[in-house]
Amino acid sequence: MTYYLVHVKHRAYFCSATAKIAIMIVLGYVKNDVSNMSLANQNILLGVSGGIAAYKTPDLVRKLTALGANVRVVLTGSAAEFVSPLSLQAVSGNPVHQHLLDPAAEAAMGHIELAKWADVLLIAPATANIMAKLAHGLADDLLTTLYLATEAKTFIAPAMNQQMWKATATQVNLGILTQHGALFIGPADGEQACGDVGSGRMVEPVEIASAISRSLGTSNDKILLGKHLLITAGPTREPLDPVRYISNHSSGKMGFAIADMAVKAGADVTLIAGPVNLPTPDGCKRIDVTTADEMLVACEQAVSQSDIFVATAAVADYKAVQVAENKIKKIGDELTLTFVKNPDILATIATRTDKPFCVGFAAESQDVELYARGKLKNKKLDMIAANDITADGLGFNSDNNALHVIWDDGDKYLPATTKPKLAEALLLLIANRFKSKNIVQ
Numbered sequence: 001m002t003y004y005l006v007h008v009k010h011r012a013y014f015c016s017a018t019a020k021i022a023i024m025i026v027l028g029y030v031k032n033d034v035s036n037m038s039l040a041n042q043n044i045l046l047g048v049s050g051g052i053a054a055y056k057t058p059d060l061v062r063k064l065t066a067l068g069a070n071v072r073v074v075l076t077g078s079a080a081e082f083v084s085p086l087s088l089q090a091v092s093g094n095p096v097h098q099h100l101l102d103p104a105a106e107a108a109m110g111h112i113e114l115a116k117w118a119d120v121l122l123i124a125p126a127t128a129n130i131m132a133k134l135a136h137g138l139a140d141d142l143l144t145t146l147y148l149a150t151e152a153k154t155f156i157a158p159a160m161n162q163q164m165w166k167a168t169a170t171q172v173n174l175g176i177l178t179q180h181g182a183l184f185i186g187p188a189d190g191e192q193a194c195g196d197v198g199s200g201r202m203v204e205p206v207e208i209a210s211a212i213s214r215s216l217g218t219s220n221d222k223i224l225l226g227k228h229l230l231i232t233a234g235p236t237r238e239p240l241d242p243v244r245y246i247s248n249h250s251s252g253k254m255g256f257a258i259a260d261m262a263v264k265a266g267a268d269v270t271l272i273a274g275p276v277n278l279p280t281p282d283g284c285k286r287i288d289v290t291t292a293d294e295m296l297v298a299c300e301q302a303v304s305q306s307d308i309f310v311a312t313a314a315v316a317d318y319k320a321v322q323v324a325e326n327k328i329k330k331i332g333d334e335l336t337l338t339f340v341k342n343p344d345i346l347a348t349i350a351t352r353t354d355k356p357f358c359v360g361f362a363a364e365s366q367d368v369e370l371y372a373r374g375k376l377k378n379k380k381l382d383m384i385a386a387n388d389i390t391a392d393g394l395g396f397n398s399d400n401n402a403l404h405v406i407w408d409d410g411d412k413y414l415p416a417t418t419k420p421k422l423a424e425a426l427l428l429l430i431a432n433r434f435k436s437k438n439i440v441q
Contacts, residue, residue, distance in 0.1 A: 050078025
């Protein structure tokens with residue numbers, strides 16, 4: 001990795017390219033606009049050390065969760081003197097972790113599991129003391145132990161007296177931590193609690209959240225710009241006679257949310273919709289179909305222009321061998337109908353020589369992961385998103401869902417949230433996987 005020595009307002013920052021951008025964001029050289037920021041389904045472990053700026057951490061947690069992050073908090077012993085664990089538990093929705101050897105906390109989520117859970121380790125505020133411990137590999141409490149145990153990307157937001165920040169030892173520790181891969185956000189200039197004026201203030205929570213989002217590449221800024229997405233959504237209806245049909249409970253909300261978010265991410269979107277009562281997302285080309293055969297034809301006509309195919313539609317597996325011309329009359333106590341398999345639209349597209357990046361969906365009522373992995377392999381998909389249709393308040397006809405997203409060498413669980421937020425998180429995974437797969441090829 002290449003490192004840069006950045007001089008701003010008589011301060012020197014030894015940092016990576018991404019940290020250089022984050023510093024510029026914090027100091028106002030890059031517009032700090034959270035309206036297009038996202039941390040959707042990022043697991044952020046917030047480590048709070050014992051500085052006066054710890055009083056800002058409840059607001060920091062609120063800012064992170066507002067952008068979609070899942071936040072857990074670790075307090076050092078001295079941090080608890082400045083901020084209440086109960087207040088951090090209330091805003092994060094999770095128990096606060098304070099002690100390395102805490103049987104109750106370990107039973108809920110052990111410190112090693114906590115280290116593995118985190119996508120991001122954010123230490124804010126970071127005192128001169130905690131920076132020194134981290135730089136030299138000391139592990140005498142929960143936070144310093146987690147720093148050594150985690151593979152998560154680490155961000156550090158320093159907060160200390162301006163003279164302590166300028167001290168040679170602190171600057172040496174800054175360099176060591178940066179060489180180890182930590183990214184620094186701030187510190188900022190201004191009046192300090194002690195009355196001094198200078199560099200050492202923890203930057204504002206909104207700026208920390210913005211810097212992390214930009215560094216992770218999780219902003220909504222056109223991650224699919226120039227790409228064409230073909231998306232199927234909703235159910236299909238297979239007629240039995242002029243009145244009756246077989247179908248399912250799919251509302252199409254998940255597929256429509258993905259289409260909407262894909263447009264916002266810069267993609268050209270073709271949305272092939274079964275019979276649903278939903279407005280067309282702005283910027284989408286919509287094609288309405290009824291049956292599985294019609295959906296297949298529409299997909300085959302559009303797929304040659306597509307980079308990514310996202311098959312959220314709940315396509316009927318079977319159709320009647322013969323559709324009655326007239327309404328079937330109620331005669332006798334039994335009725336026998338003969339069905340034949342419908343075409344497998346996803347498998348058909350995935351086996352084309354010019355196939356796009358294919359993302360399937362698996363709505364299952366049992367052995368969800370097992371069946372999803374089977375479909376991923378058997379249909380030669382690039383990715384599959386599985387959900388448990390028996391979960392209360394999730395899935396069909398609901399505004400919320402949860403997904404277990406699986407690909408050939410990895411997976412990620414996206415916990416329950418609204419379908420638009422879930423769509424945003426899923427598209428980020430798709431965009432990153434699509435990019436990495438194309439680089440490898």
